[in-house]
Amino acid sequence: MSFVSSIKSNPKLKKLVHWMLIPPGQSRPRLWVRLILNRFFHERGKGSVVRRNARMDLxxxxxxxxxxxxxxxxxxxxxxxxxxxxxxEGSGVGISTVIIGPVKIGNFSMTAQHVVISGLNHGYQDVSIPPRHQKVTTKQITIDDNVWIGANCVVTAGVTIGKHSVIGAGSVVTRDIPPYSVAVGNPAKVIKQYNFTTQTWEKA
Structure with a gap:
């Protein structure tokens, strides 16, 4: 049994470790986790930049x-x-963008400002318990290479956005977007796709 598995299988030990990592009632790690511990677990590529005022809740x-x-x-x-x-590689996370895993973003993709990409949902089914205290569910979000997501967009859990697609500003993406597409609206719909035969963007 691995060290992590042994912690997860022991409720008391798991509770203690959780307290050491995260202040009660918060979703941000303790300062010592951010400054010291994470350096041994996470990868930063050469030349990558995290601006000083970004919040890395890792x-x-x-x-x-x-x-x-x-x-x-x-x-x-x-x-x-x-x-x-x-x-x-070569991707950009725009000002005030929020990314909550599980999320995978490819190479040379970018978000504009105030984009929300969240693989997390709160439960709400039990009306005797506030949604904040119900179990969360997660679904993988995948954003392929060369994608551009416009300002104020929301990408919901479980969505895949195909290669070289563009999501228009203010859109809410609730379903998969095929590669080489332009999608806009709430919910986002494909309005253009690239035709490799004619080498033009055509109305969908």
């Missing part, structure tokens, strides 16, 4: 990787507390 029990020459801008929030977060 935990050692899930994975995080930031590819070479990628950038996380000021006031962005990245949280891997409920799922791994992977960001490829």
């Amino acid at each position: 935990f050692p029990f899930n994975k995080f990787a930031l590819g070479a020459k990628s950038i996380v801008e000021d006031f962005a929030v990245i949280n891997n507390g409920v799922g791994d977060v992977f960001i490829g």
